[in-house]
Amino acid sequence: MTLAALLLAGILYAQTGDDIHIDESHFQLTTMLRYDWYNYGSAQMSANVSFGKRKNRENYWGFQTGFLKDRTQHNGIPLLIDYTHYYPMGADGRHSIYFGTDIGYMLIFKGVSSVFLSEKLGFDFELGGQLPHLMVGIQANLWGLGATVGFTF
Numbered sequence: 001m002t003l004a005a006l007l008l009a010g011i012l013y014a015q016t017g018d019d020i021h022i023d024e025s026h027f028q029l030t031t032m033l034r035y036d037w038y039n040y041g042s043a044q045m046s047a048n049v050s051f052g053k054r055k056n057r058e059n060y061w062g063f064q065t066g067f068l069k070d071r072t073q074h075n076g077i078p079l080l081i082d083y084t085h086y087y088p089m090g091a092d093g094r095h096s097i098y099f100g101t102d103i104g105y106m107l108i109f110k111g112v113s114s115v116f117l118s119e120k121l122g123f124d125f126e127l128g129g130q131l132p133h134l135m136v137g138i139q140a141n142l143w144g145l146g147a148t149v150g151f152t153f
Contacts, residue, residue: 032150
């Protein structure tokens with residue numbers, strides 16, 4: 001699913017990348033691998049896609065979903081509202097520190113589903129030209145900690 005999202009995002013980015021000015025509103029797609037650790041016996045890993053609207057250089061609102069698997073081998077789908085605020089760094093502002101919130105529901109098949117709330121902090125690095133941005137971050141949620149790595153288009 002992540003590979004398909006990367007391919008789709010690459011096509012969309014190639015079509016619109018030259019015409020977008022960073023301060024203007026535009027569509028944004030993020031693909032990520034996410035690991036959430038809750039306690040010694042409980043963790044989950046997910047491959048997620050967030051798609052939404054970058055309102056300007058600093059604010060993004062989107063919807064995040066994907067596929068998750070927990071340590072007990074239960075599968076599920078995260079259904080999250082994703083808000084990210086970017087703080088551009090440097091004179092040209094090509095790289096950013098970001099802070100944000102993910103809130104929603106973790107729908108677990110044949111397991112215990114739950115409400116989810118997470119605060120996130122990380123870095124968004126421009127890789128240059130038509131390439132996507134690399135994002136790496138950490139998050140704290142209601143039950144534990146996590147890490148994220150992915151690409152923003």
